[in-house]
Amino acid sequence: MKFCLCCRNVFSAESVLGLVDGDGSVVCNATKVSQLDVATSAELKDAIRRIHARKGIDDARIQEVRENTLGFTYSGYNLMVDRELDDIVQPAEQFMHDWMHCIFVSGVWNICFEMVLQALWSAGIRDVYDSLRDYVKLWCWPRRVNSGKLHELFTDGRRKNNHEALKFKCSASEGLSLYMILAVFFKVYGAICAAERRAYNALCDVIDLLSSVARGKIQPQQLQDAVELFLDAYSIAFGDDHMTPKFHWLLHFPKSLRDVGTLVACFVHERKHRMLKRYCNDIRNTTVFEHSVLAEEPPHCCFICIYGCLLLLSVALMMLLNIQVMPGHVPPDLGYGRDRLHDYSRPSQTAQAQQADARVFEDALSSQ
Numbered sequence: 001m002k003f004c005l006c007c008r009n010v011f012s013a014e015s016v017l018g019l020v021d022g023d024g025s026v027v028c029n030a031t032k033v034s035q036l037d038v039a040t041s042a043e044l045k046d047a048i049r050r051i052h053a054r055k056g057i058d059d060a061r062i063q064e065v066r067e068n069t070l071g072f073t074y075s076g077y078n079l080m081v082d083r084e085l086d087d088i089v090q091p092a093e094q095f096m097h098d099w100m101h102c103i104f105v106s107g108v109w110n111i112c113f114e115m116v117l118q119a120l121w122s123a124g125i126r127d128v129y130d131s132l133r134d135y136v137k138l139w140c141w142p143r144r145v146n147s148g149k150l151h152e153l154f155t156d157g158r159r160k161n162n163h164e165a166l167k168f169k170c171s172a173s174e175g176l177s178l179y180m181i182l183a184v185f186f187k188v189y190g191a192i193c194a195a196e197r198r199a200y201n202a203l204c205d206v207i208d209l210l211s212s213v214a215r216g217k218i219q220p221q222q223l224q225d226a227v228e229l230f231l232d233a234y235s236i237a238f239g240d241d242h243m244t245p246k247f248h249w250l251l252h253f254p255k256s257l258r259d260v261g262t263l264v265a266c267f268v269h270e271r272k273h274r275m276l277k278r279y280c281n282d283i284r285n286t287t288v289f290e291h292s293v294l295a296e297e298p299p300h301c302c303f304i305c306i307y308g309c310l311l312l313l314s315v316a317l318m319m320l321l322n323i324q325v326m327p328g329h330v331p332p333d334l335g336y337g338r339d340r341l342h343d344y345s346r347p348s349q350t351a352q353a354q355q356a357d358a359r360v361f362e363d364a365l366s367s368q
């Protein structure tokens, strides 16, 4: 089965993750961008038009084989079939995977981290979850991180569930908060499971780059080098059997970055989606469904807007008082976090401050 929209030469094989994960029913073992045969927009549109043209003419079994081989299924109003949109719809250049789902939603990080934990367990380190629970509690987190329950991800019950699922289960934002400090933690094991931890560190470098793309500092070649290094390291440490299509997606991010100039992640969309679900999920009287949702969700949005305006007013007040508030890149010589970790952990070239990190510089205060 062809599972990648963009590639003409990538087909599925059986993965051991197929037993526990829908995504895992196929394995992808390409580790270099140069191994990919990327289709053009014209070829993609031609493929799906063949499927639409033969719908209802060929036997259903033949049509199924055709859909599996070409990597598309019939969908009546597919934009790529509409010839009036030929000048507008260019799927090879416009299609982009979401790096948040790729990494953190039953994604590459969830699988890679679980594989490292299982390797440590197999190496005789049976208290790794207890150690991680105590370790995560020690950290003082930025205000934007809802850190109160992060250590509860490392209970014994969680360990058993993760072990059976062959992936570490947590939300995307929890994974984003944890991935870097876990790389520091693994350092205490010295030479134990060195190849596995090397793969994990290489993945952390990839996540550093992906999460920094929005600031315009990351070059496509830089990202490609990091991705290929990780996939090689992962293949050496764990073999190809635990590589799902999301590992393959990584190879397409450099091209997307080159084509579009940025990489889009769905963190914001998922947060908005969650707000809607909060009201929609509990509505049982579907005869007035729209009315019920519209009575609840807009007031919620209004409250958040008013809260945001108050935050902006407080920032404006600080600026009037000549106190510098600077979200953005952290200068490396300030010693905030990165340099303190540098001696005993993997260095990050893209350490950064994010929204809701307010930094007040002493020089700015003393110059008044």
Ligand SMILES: [Zn+2]
Residues within 6 Å of the ligand: 004, 005, 006, 007, 010, 036, 248, 252
């Ligand atoms: Zn592909």
